[in-house]
Amino acid sequence: MTAAAIRSVVIVGGGSAGWMAAAALSRFLPPGTAIRLIESDAIGTVGVGEATIPQLRLFNQSLGIDEAAFVRATGGSFKLGIRFDGWSGPGSRYIHAFGTIGRAAGLLPFHHYWLAHHQSGGTTDLWECSASARAARADRFAPDPGRPNLPSGLAWAYHFDAGLYAAFLRRHAEARGVERIEGRVVGVERDGETGHVAAVRLAGERAVAGDLFIDCSGFRGLLIEETLGSGFDNWSAHLPCDRALAVPTERTAPLHPFTCATAREAGWQWRIPLQHRTGNGLVYASNHLSDDAAAALLLAHLDGRPLADPRPLRFTTGRRRRAWMGNCVALGLAAGFMEPLESTSIHLVQSGIARLLEFWPDRRFAPQGIAAFNQRSEAEWLAIRDALILHYHANARDEAFWRERRAAAIPDSLAERIALFRESGRILRHGDELFTEIGWLQILIGQGVVPQAHSPLVAALPLAEREALVAIAARHAEAVAARLPDHADFVARHCAAPPPTESRTA
Numbered sequence: 001m002t003a004a005a006i007r008s009v010v011i012v013g014g015g016s017a018g019w020m021a022a023a024a025l026s027r028f029l030p031p032g033t034a035i036r037l038i039e040s041d042a043i044g045t046v047g048v049g050e051a052t053i054p055q056l057r058l059f060n061q062s063l064g065i066d067e068a069a070f071v072r073a074t075g076g077s078f079k080l081g082i083r084f085d086g087w088s089g090p091g092s093r094y095i096h097a098f099g100t101i102g103r104a105a106g107l108l109p110f111h112h113y114w115l116a117h118h119q120s121g122g123t124t125d126l127w128e129c130s131a132s133a134r135a136a137r138a139d140r141f142a143p144d145p146g147r148p149n150l151p152s153g154l155a156w157a158y159h160f161d162a163g164l165y166a167a168f169l170r171r172h173a174e175a176r177g178v179e180r181i182e183g184r185v186v187g188v189e190r191d192g193e194t195g196h197v198a199a200v201r202l203a204g205e206r207a208v209a210g211d212l213f214i215d216c217s218g219f220r221g222l223l224i225e226e227t228l229g230s231g232f233d234n235w236s237a238h239l240p241c242d243r244a245l246a247v248p249t250e251r252t253a254p255l256h257p258f259t260c261a262t263a264r265e266a267g268w269q270w271r272i273p274l275q276h277r278t279g280n281g282l283v284y285a286s287n288h289l290s291d292d293a294a295a296a297l298l299l300a301h302l303d304g305r306p307l308a309d310p311r312p313l314r315f316t317t318g319r320r321r322r323a324w325m326g327n328c329v330a331l332g333l334a335a336g337f338m339e340p341l342e343s344t345s346i347h348l349v350q351s352g353i354a355r356l357l358e359f360w361p362d363r364r365f366a367p368q369g370i371a372a373f374n375q376r377s378e379a380e381w382l383a384i385r386d387a388l389i390l391h392y393h394a395n396a397r398d399e400a401f402w403r404e405r406r407a408a409a410i411p412d413s414l415a416e417r418i419a420l421f422r423e424s425g426r427i428l429r430h431g432d433e434l435f436t437e438i439g440w441l442q443i444l445i446g447q448g449v450v451p452q453a454h455s456p457l458v459a460a461l462p463l464a465e466r467e468a469l470v471a472i473a474a475r476h477a478e479a480v481a482a483r484l485p486d487h488a489d490f491v492a493r494h495c496a497a498p499p500p501t502e503s504r505t506a
Contacts, residue, residue, distance in 0.1 A: 004362040006211045007033060012185060012200060012223060013216030014039030016162050017332025017349045019169035020059070021214050024353045026176035027063050029360075035177070038200065038208060040184040050272045050279045051079060051259045051343040052157040054098050055434075059350045063172065067143070071495040073168045075275045076160035078257050078487060080136040082343065084446060086263040088396040094446030095258065096342070097133035099155035101126065101438050102473035108455055110473065111441050115425045115454035117470045126445055129473035132156070134481035141257040141487040144480065152480045157343070159259065159272045159279075181208060185217075188227045196327040196365070197223055211363050212327050214356075215334040224320055224330035231321040232336075238389050238411065239317040241267050241339055245294055246281040246311045249304035255488035261341060264297060265289065266401040270340065271303070275497045278304055283339050288401040315339075319381045324370045327363075329356055336381060341391060344384050347434065351380060383433040386414040387443060394418075394447035418449060425451035 009025060011018050014037060022037045029035070060070055070076070081097035102110030114126055127133035131153040135141060146152030174180060183202035191198045199209040200223075215223040224230045236242065251273065260271040267284030282298040289297070295310050319336030323329060331352045338344055355376060359369040392405040393414070410418075417428045421444050427437045435443075458466065484490075 002362065004364055005030070005033075006360070006362060008210045009033065009035045009212045009214065010200065010208055010210035011035070011037040011214045011216055013037075013218060013332075013334070014166060014170070014180075015216065015218070015332065016166050016169075016346060017334075018214075018216035019166045019173060020346075020349050021216065021331055021353055022173040022178045023063055023169045023176075024059070024357070026173050026178050028357055034179070034210075035173075036179045036181055036208060036210070037173075038181045038183055038185060038202070040182065042184060050162055050274065051082075051159050051270070051340065052346050053343050053434075054155045054157045055347050055350060056157055059353075065172065068495040070168065071158065071160070071491070072497050074158075074160035074164040075277075075497040075500070076158045076495075077255055077273055077275060077491055078141045079157040079159050079259060080132040080141065080154070080257045082259045082261055083136070084261050084263075084391070086397070087268075087391060087446075088448050089398070092396070094442065095127060095133050095136060096439065096442045096446065097127065097130045097136060098157065099130065099132040100151070100153040101130045101133075101441070102469070105461060105469055106457070108457055109437060110469070111427075111437075112425055112454045112458050113461070113466050113469050114473075115451055116458045116466060119454065122467070122470065124470050124474050126442070129470065129477050131477040131480035134477045135484050136256070136258045138481055138484075139254045139256055139487050140481055140484035142484045142490050144484060146480070150476075153477065154480065156257075159274055161274060162346075183208075185222060188223065190227070194326065195228075197227065212329070212361070215328055215330040216332050218333045219315065219337065221320065221330060221334045223328045224323070224325060224334055228325045228328060230323070230325055230330070232316075233318045233321055234316055235318045235385055236316060238385065238408070239339065239392070240285045240287070241283045241317070242315060243286050243291070243294070244281055244283045244313040244315070244339075245291075245298050246279070246313065247298065247302070247309070248277045248307045249280055249302050250307065251275070251277050252304045253488070254486075255491065257487040259343060262301070263395070263397060263402075264301075265399045267294075268341065269298065269301060275491060276500045277307060282310075283341070285401055317385075319378075322374050323352065323377045324356075324373045327361075327365055329373075335377075338381070338384055338388065341388050342384070342435075344434065348381070348384075351434075352377065379430065380433060382411075382413065383430065383435065386411060386417070387435050387440070389414055390418070390443055391447060394444075394449050396448055418444070421449060421451055423452060425454040 081095045083095045085093050144152045185200045186203050187201035189199040197213045199207045201207050262269045266288035269282045272279035284294050315337045323335045332349050359373045395402050427440045
């Protein structure tokens with residue numbers, strides 16, 4: 001360690017965000033770096049984030065976590081995508097499936113050949129060319145990567161109990177030397193010269209000092225906002241849903257390998273299947289739907305018997321203007337909130353941790369690295385914000401809330417993406433933003449944004465070869481899905497969780 005090296009890190013807050021940070025830092029920081037996490041058993045966590053995207057597999061793998069052990073410990077199941085029901089009116093449906101769709105040819109991605117096929121009267125549906133979509137429709141799953149010269153095209157994520165995931169990571173992190181401190185933060189001490197956080201004071205007059213502080217204190221933003229005054233970009237004008245209700249129900253069959261997001265009169269309902277229960281919730285706009293009406297609506301559309309009363313959550317969509325200030329970095333809800341429509345909450349924690357490690361400072365806290373961290377964080381959050389707005393903007397429902405969303409102004413960045421896709425089928429993607437071209441493609445097509453044309457370079461491939469390209473993609477996806485076992489059977493054989501009372505005390 002150099003003289004200026006970070007020697008101690010203090011994480012304020014537990015939950016998924018805090019323990020993800022603790023586990024990752026214990027894996028990648030130099031030996032001898034003290035990592036302490038402060039949390040209070042008296043303070044609950046939000047804990048509604050139970051659906052993820054495939055990037056979490058990379059996070060777990062980087063920590064050396066066995067997939068089956070993780071799924072077993074968290075009561076989890078596998079996820080091949082998110083099915084959107086009713087967003088283009090009653091009876092409409094599409095899936096944002098993970099993995100690939102078809103194969104590129106020449107300079108063009110596959111979807112231009114599919115567009116040419118579709119625009120000339122072809123009947124092969126886009127999702128017939130997705131192995132993940134086909135497997136999800138049939139409730140099949142196994143981790144099938146395919147062969148090196150012929151990958152399956154599958155990609156998967158997880159559904160899990162967020163509280164059990166935090167507990168799982170806590171055991172992992174403590175085994176690597178992370179110290180958990182039980183206590184409630186009642187004050188913050190700052191350095192008189194730099195303004196940096198010097199220590200946090202706990203009830204009982206104990207102070208915990210550190211070189212770098214990570215704020216995982218939830219919506220409150222104890223350090224990043226209440227102490228340092230980062231400021232908040234409020235995105236309610238674009239994403240006006242401001243409340244949610246969450247309720248678990250008994251597990252019902254089949255065990256779907258996908259999350260379901262169903263449009264309702266003033267928001268949408270989620271359904272997340274776990275091994276021993278199903279997570280359900282309703283995200284809604286309080287100026288269009290009262291809390292009582294929301295609860296009645298949610299309870300009327302449950303597939304199983306509720307195991308508790310609906311739990312309310314109030315939020316404002318947006319982000320801290322600076323997620324890193326001085327010697328403090330915000331993660332999770334302390335950094336901002338994006339409704340779980342595309343299951344990005346846990347990913348934003350993961351990417352924040354990765355970005356922090358990329359720009360890991362020393363005790364001089366040079367402003368250049370902090371500025372780069374904040375710039376890249378903003379770009380990622382804005383791109384995800386635009387993807388969420390797209391779902392609301394390109395709807396075809398007839399309730400007042402949905403008519404209002406269609407008529408509302410959208411950011412220029414999103415308008416540019418939509419216009420380019422409508423004109424030519426081209427997809428604008430900036431740098432390494434989260435959603436790939438295939439992700440944007442599925443949302444745009446699924447929400448009814450239809451291109452007027454495709455790339456002229458399609459004509460470089462003879463018609464017969466273009467049609468064969470689409471047909472082969474569909475046959476390959478069908479063959480992959482057909483060889484997979486039933487999702488519930490796979491889970492039962494390879495990663496069955498103990499009964500809930502045992503799993504919560506394991």
